[in-house]
Amino acid sequence: SEWVEYMTSASISPMTELRKRNGREEPWKVKYFAVGNETWGCGGNMTPEFYADEFRRYQTYIRDYGHTRPKVIAVGAGTSVRNPGYNWTRVMMEKAARYMDALSLHYYTVISDDWRHKGSATQFGKDEYDAVVTHAGFIDTLVKGHGAIMDEFDPEARVGLMVDEWGTWYDVEPGTNPGFLYMQDTMRDAIVAAITLDVFNANCRRVQMGNIAQLINVLQAVILTEGKEMVLTPTYHVFEMFKGHQGAELVQSAVECPVLEHEGLRTPMISQSASVDADGRVTLTVSNVSCDTPMPVELRVDGMEANIAESRILTGDMHDYNDFTCPNKVQPRPFEAVTVEKGAAGTELRFVLPACSIVTFCFE
Numbered sequence: 001s002e003w004v005e006y007m008t009s010a011s012i013s014p015m016t017e018l019r020k021r022n023g024r025e026e027p028w029k030v031k032y033f034a035v036g037n038e039t040w041g042c043g044g045n046m047t048p049e050f051y052a053d054e055f056r057r058y059q060t061y062i063r064d065y066g067h068t069r070p071k072v073i074a075v076g077a078g079t080s081v082r083n084p085g086y087n088w089t090r091v092m093m094e095k096a097a098r099y100m101d102a103l104s105l106h107y108y109t110v111i112s113d114d115w116r117h118k119g120s121a122t123q124f125g126k127d128e129y130d131a132v133v134t135h136a137g138f139i140d141t142l143v144k145g146h147g148a149i150m151d152e153f154d155p156e157a158r159v160g161l162m163v164d165e166w167g168t169w170y171d172v173e174p175g176t177n178p179g180f181l182y183m184q185d186t187m188r189d190a191i192v193a194a195i196t197l198d199v200f201n202a203n204c205r206r207v208q209m210g211n212i213a214q215l216i217n218v219l220q221a222v223i224l225t226e227g228k229e230m231v232l233t234p235t236y237h238v239f240e241m242f243k244g245h246q247g248a249e250l251v252q253s254a255v256e257c258p259v260l261e262h263e264g265l266r267t268p269m270i271s272q273s274a275s276v277d278a279d280g281r282v283t284l285t286v287s288n289v290s291c292d293t294p295m296p297v298e299l300r301v302d303g304m305e306a307n308i309a310e311s312r313i314l315t316g317d318m319h320d321y322n323d324f325t326c327p328n329k330v331q332p333r334p335f336e337a338v339t340v341e342k343g344a345a346g347t348e349l350r351f352v353l354p355a356c357s358i359v360t361f362c363f364e
Contacts, residue, residue: 009065010067031068100159107163109169111132121184137267188291221233233321251282301346304363
């Protein structure tokens with residue numbers, strides 16, 4: 001209670017006076033407040049029943065001190081392919097949905113049962129590539145599964161699903177501190193990012209937030225630094241290419257394509273989603289998740305004569321990455337090998353997606 005008051009209150013009180021003495025006159029505008037973190041594991045090893053009661057208790061004191069009460073986020077399930085964590089969500093929604101604005105979900109793409117040996121970020125073969133990509137695609141199953149449980153208790157989707165930790169997790173780079181979780185980032189990770197962001201976009205009715213873990217130098221980072229130098233990773237470029245989806249409205253879309261399968265996990269070889277912004281610009285992202293098979297694509301935009309304002313591609317060998325000696329090996333470039341036909345039914349595009357590639361189209 002005192003912490004929230006210290007941060008967000010503008011009134012006169014011992015907590016606000018302490019904040020001012022510490023150098024901050026005005027309160028902070030705290031938009032989100034998470035009550036705990038990973039309480040099913042390192043955050044307390046709690047059962048969902050115990051945590052639900054603790055959440056109800058502590059959220060009581062996240063008050064509105066005069067402008068905006070923070071959105072209160074409850075700890076959701078830690079998930080994996082073998083343990084999707086559905087019971088945690090069911091208990092939390094049944095016992096505490098009315099007290100929360102959102103429920104979190106954590107999912108890391110890890111292909112090994114032995115966390116001491118998760119595989120190399122840069123040295124891998126096709127089998128490991130396919131394992132990572134199909135494990136990444138499992139996030140669609142998780143989002144839909146947890147969303148369906150939330151719908152039982154919250155059919156209006158008032159409670160957001162916040163996927164606030166996701167990304168690939170491999171062994172650290174040789175010679176680095178194991179505790180710092182420093183990894184390199186390849187085109188394989190770019191494909192994981194594209195699949196994940198498309199899933200979030202397609203399920204935006206329930207998914208209100210998605211935070212990659214983490215931003216700089218840790219796990220599937222978008223930026224690597226060394227002293228004063230900085231490198232943008234392939235994952236960074238995916239985020240930049242997908243920015244047209246943010247703040248826009250989902251456009252319903254569908255795809256028919258082969259499926260990539262690995263040890264019982266399946267994900268479409270073509271990942272895609274579409275959005276339209278307030279100015280009528282349509283952003284379409286299309287990815288070929290196969291590491292070795294080009295995919296011919298026939299695409300139809302129904303009901304509009306769409307003009308391509310911009311088209312860019314990010315592609316390369318699955319092992320390609322940027323480092324401090326070659327910082328621009330992987331970066332977007334114009335994608336012009338597209339045939340466009342316009343007719344009464346809409347606009348048709350034909351092109352071939354190279355293996356391991358992500359394309360963004362902007363239509364006007």
